[in-house]
Amino acid sequence: MDLGISGKRAIVCASSKGLGLGCARALAEAGVNLVMNARGEEALEAAARAIRSDFGVTVTAVAADITDPAGRDAVLGAAGATDILVTNAGGPPPGIWSDWSRDDFIRALDANMLTPIAMMQAVLPGMMERGWGRIVNITSQSVKAPIPQLGLSNSARAGLTGFVGGTSRQVAPSGVTINNLQPGIHATERADVLDSGAAKAQGISIEEARERRAAMIPARRYGTAEEFGAACAFLCSQHAGFMVGQNILLDGGAINSTM
Numbered sequence: 001m002d003l004g005i006s007g008k009r010a011i012v013c014a015s016s017k018g019l020g021l022g023c024a025r026a027l028a029e030a031g032v033n034l035v036m037n038a039r040g041e042e043a044l045e046a047a048a049r050a051i052r053s054d055f056g057v058t059v060t061a062v063a064a065d066i067t068d069p070a071g072r073d074a075v076l077g078a079a080g081a082t083d084i085l086v087t088n089a090g091g092p093p094p095g096i097w098s099d100w101s102r103d104d105f106i107r108a109l110d111a112n113m114l115t116p117i118a119m120m121q122a123v124l125p126g127m128m129e130r131g132w133g134r135i136v137n138i139t140s141q142s143v144k145a146p147i148p149q150l151g152l153s154n155s156a157r158a159g160l161t162g163f164v165g166g167t168s169r170q171v172a173p174s175g176v177t178i179n180n181l182q183p184g185i186h187a188t189e190r191a192d193v194l195d196s197g198a199a200k201a202q203g204i205s206i207e208e209a210r211e212r213r214a215a216m217i218p219a220r221r222y223g224t225a226e227e228f229g230a231a232c233a234f235l236c237s238q239h240a241g242f243m244v245g246q247n248i249l250l251d252g253g254a255i256n257s258t259m
Contacts, residue, residue, distance in 0.1 A: 004238030005134075006031025010084035011075060013037050013066050013119070016044040018188035019138055020088040022225030026233035027084065028055040035060045035079040037071075067115045072122070081130070082123045084236045087116035088138040091190060092152035094197055100152060112139075112156035117163055120178070124171055133176035134236040137164060141184045141251045149197075161247060168245035177244050179235050184251025185213060186223040219252030 010027050014020040016038035024036055028051045038044040041063035048061040062078045064071030066089065076082075092108040116137050127133025139157040146154040161180060168178035185191050192206070199209040214221055228250055234240060235248075249255060
């Protein structure tokens, strides 16, 4: 399918690896020029080189902390007029309610709510003026079904979801859509961290922890960054202009819900 976005310009945050890289590669395959961002310069440059080689698009790599105002300015300055924004940030560490201080919540809000909001506020005026734009926020299945040990993530991402719910309806008349992708377990470093924690808590190997969790997913496997990226690219396409303010699960059927 031709997504109709060849030649568009996208910012993809946290895109040196994992789900962000999956999104960047899928957009590049559709002919989108990229500004890629991550904190680690070496991994980011390697990912950018591979995408240039594989897809022949223009890729600008900006190594910066997107949660810092100076980092956001660097990314936005490199991008200029932006047609597509994919926000993404690693989730806060797991724990239980008694572990977390006010500072822990502030860090989680900065990374997983306030930074995506700031990025949206920066690019929305230009998108609305040009009459076209796509924003996809990578959130979590925990927004749909909170995960007890991920209370920091539950809280911050639910706040972002509420912001998108209202804002997406306000900007839709200008041809701009905002939607959220809610990943379940995918084969990324984040999954490795969570599996390691489960293995330690249960006194089992990481492999066994992974097998146990995969067995609880109806698809009986973890998702891949490639299929997640394909879903993201579709939401950014010309064909998704009537999808507004949606929260789309990619979890292999793990959450048993009809709505």
